[in-house]
Amino acid sequence: MGPMDLNSSHVSPVLTDSVPVNKSRLGIHSSLLTYSQQDSSSPHSAAPAPAGKLPRTGSRKSAAGSIDDVRFNGWLDAMKASSPPRKKLLKGSMINALLPSNIEYDNEDYHILTVDYPSALECFEKIVERAKNNKVAVFLDYDGTLSPIVDDPDCAFMSEPMRETVRSVARCFPTAIISGRSRDQVYDLVKLTELYYAGSHGMDIIGPFRHNMSNKLPNCVNSTDHQGNQITLFQPATQFLPIIDEVFRTLVEITKDISGAKVENHKFCVSVHYRNVQENNWTIIGQRVHDILKKFPGLRSTHGRKVLEVRPVIDWNKGKAVEFLMESLDLNDNDDVLPIYIGDDKTDEDAFKILRESNRGCGILVSSVKKESNASYSLRDPNEVMEFLQLLVRWKEREETNHFNKQIKVKV
Numbered sequence: 001m002g003p004m005d006l007n008s009s010h011v012s013p014v015l016t017d018s019v020p021v022n023k024s025r026l027g028i029h030s031s032l033l034t035y036s037q038q039d040s041s042s043p044h045s046a047a048p049a050p051a052g053k054l055p056r057t058g059s060r061k062s063a064a065g066s067i068d069d070v071r072f073n074g075w076l077d078a079m080k081a082s083s084p085p086r087k088k089l090l091k092g093s094m095i096n097a098l099l100p101s102n103i104e105y106d107n108e109d110y111h112i113l114t115v116d117y118p119s120a121l122e123c124f125e126k127i128v129e130r131a132k133n134n135k136v137a138v139f140l141d142y143d144g145t146l147s148p149i150v151d152d153p154d155c156a157f158m159s160e161p162m163r164e165t166v167r168s169v170a171r172c173f174p175t176a177i178i179s180g181r182s183r184d185q186v187y188d189l190v191k192l193t194e195l196y197y198a199g200s201h202g203m204d205i206i207g208p209f210r211h212n213m214s215n216k217l218p219n220c221v222n223s224t225d226h227q228g229n230q231i232t233l234f235q236p237a238t239q240f241l242p243i244i245d246e247v248f249r250t251l252v253e254i255t256k257d258i259s260g261a262k263v264e265n266h267k268f269c270v271s272v273h274y275r276n277v278q279e280n281n282w283t284i285i286g287q288r289v290h291d292i293l294k295k296f297p298g299l300r301s302t303h304g305r306k307v308l309e310v311r312p313v314i315d316w317n318k319g320k321a322v323e324f325l326m327e328s329l330d331l332n333d334n335d336d337v338l339p340i341y342i343g344d345d346k347t348d349e350d351a352f353k354i355l356r357e358s359n360r361g362c363g364i365l366v367s368s369v370k371k372e373s374n375a376s377y378s379l380r381d382p383n384e385v386m387e388f389l390q391l392l393v394r395w396k397e398r399e400e401t402n403h404f405n406k407q408i409k410v411k412v
């Protein structure tokens with residue numbers, strides 16, 4: 001895999017979606033193209049629907065029913081339930097968010113989780129048994145998977161050992177990070193040119209160059225990076241950029257009097273963090289976000305770990321991003337491929353689901369407490385993720401040595 005340069009200013013900034021695609025192997029259908037966020041009755045309405053888009057039809061509810069992904073009546077419960085207790089401290093242990101290895105967990109909680117989702121460390125041999133003779137591709141979420149969940153999302157740094165581990169993984173297998181953050185932001189945190197990156201929950205992807213991808217998909221262009229490497233850039237929600245920008249500014253405005261609230265612009269989506277907001281203000285935040293979204297029928301909200309995610313109503317998610325990357329890696333048609341996806345959040349469930357339904361991959365949930373998931377296995381925290389990735393690298397090196405030795409024997 002060639003090194004990637006992710007400076008987005010060096011790829012075509014103007015993307016069009018004029019190529020009609022009704023249905024592709026990626027499951028992208030015309031609805032992806034035809035939704036207009038226009039709502040002339042609203043003072044917050046976005047720019048008129050881009051040329052070539054069909055007007056939104058039907059009631060607001062039917063067009064954008066998914067803004068009710070989180071119904072207001074359930075806001076508070078959903079907000080409370082959106083993140084498990086981050087660390088369960090045992091007597092005498094010290095809190096240090098940047099040193100999660102210092103934290104002792106409630107083992108009982110984790111053991112309950114492993115009944116349904118066995119530890120990927122304990123089941124490692126079983127997992128690599130499936131990987132044998134298969135091409136492995138590794139997909140990794142960032143926050144809570146490679147980095148600890150911390151109070152300030154700007155300080156969610158990955159450790160140097162983790163960075164080195166991910167680098168080694170990328171040397172062995174095609175590897176991609178799929179994050180809710182903007183692509184530039186996640187690259188600034190990971191700082192590895194050996195990987196592919198998908199930001200904004202997969203709505204902003206740089207993948208390997210493939211000739212025919214742009215024919216198959218709208219909003220997909222072939223381009224080159226800084227070093228002249230050819231790449232494929234895919235941004236299925238380009239038409240939402242003005243509305244995202246507007247909702248970001250509105251959300252900043254309506255949360256500025258709520259202490260601890262933090263709004264982040266992730267280019268194709270916006271995050272409203274409430275981890276540091278007093279619990280008695282959660283309802284106010286939920287109510288205000290909910291009310292604002294009524295004025296932006298092209299957007300919907302979903303829950304992450306103590307965060308409300310505001311994103312375009314399009315049929316695209318981390319699962320679709322995995323399929324896109326598999327396709328651009330030329331791995332989608334092969335039965336001898338084992339995609340491994342590791343993530344900790346609700347948005348990762350779309351990827352777990354894709355792997356489960358296609359019955360070909362291995363979804364690993366990062367959690368220390370019981371959760372419902374489409375994953376098959378679990379890891380307790382980023383430290384265990386690192387351990388698992390290191391095992392995977394060592395397994396691959398062993399496989400290659402064995403293969404090499406066999407070839408030598410044949411020659412002798």
Ligand SMILES: [Mg+2]
Nearest residue numbers: 141143144345
């Ligand atoms: Mg995460």
